[in-house]
Amino acid sequence: MNKKLDKEYTVGLDIGVANNGFVAIGDDFNIIKHRHRHEIGVTEFKKAQTAESTRISRGSRRRYRHQKWRLKQLKDYFMPHFIDLMGKEETKEYFKGFKDSWVSNGDDLRKGKRKNFNSEIKEFPTRYHAALALINNDSQVPTDPKKRLKLIYEVIHPMVKYRGNFLRKEKVDDLDLGELDVDSSLTRINLLLKKHKNK
Structure with a gap:
């Protein structure tokens, strides 16, 4: 009561x-x-929590969503050109192999997922070397239209995938990088690497 x-x-x-x-x-x-x-x-009461973790997760989801959209746009642009040169079946196999090319041959958990994928970019030390060769139209660039198209796609793909960010508010003209002496910088790096190796 x-x-x-x-x-x-x-x-x-x-x-x-x-x-x-x-x-x-x-x-x-x-x-x-x-x-x-x-x-x-x-x-x-429980101490109030900031929304930092939620904000970071939301930003990550947005970034991956945009990345997926960009790669789809790239694939849709190249698809007709691949079909013209290779046909639908070979094009389908190429893109499937390219998607799974990150899987290691020694990965027992994903055994069988990786197909026989022959990357054209592996003929170069790095993808930057491949991009430079395409720009300069070097003799190292394959003359076969199929291989050439594959190389172009494999060079552009990571550029579109990891395209940086546009979060900085400064104008390009306001960024003062100063004079960059590449030769002396690389020489210094090489000397430091040699010094570290001899230790």
Whole structure:
């Protein structure tokens, strides 16, 4: 049975950020006792959390969604050219092999997923060398139209996939990079590597 107080009382509240305090006092300024309990206490709340983790996750989802969209646009652009040169079946096999080309041949968990995929870019030390060869139309670039198209796609693909970000608000003209002496920088790096190797 909820027994009510039969006398007047005053309630005092202390509203805080992490807790709320309360007390009930009578006209004599003494704490009221009700149902064998003094009417005074505090309620604590959980500390507020920032939305940083949620914001990071949301940004990651947006970045991967945009990345997937860009790669689809690239594939849709190249697809007609591949079909013209290779036919539908060979084109389908190429893109399937390209998608699974990251799987290691020694990966037992994904055994059978990796198809026989012959990358044209493996003929170059790095994809940057391949891009430079295409720009300069070097003799190292294959003359076969199929191989040439594959090389172009394999060079452009990572550029579209990892295209940097546009989060900086500065204008391009405001970025003062100073003079960059590539030769001296590379020479210094090589000397440091030799020094480290001889240790």
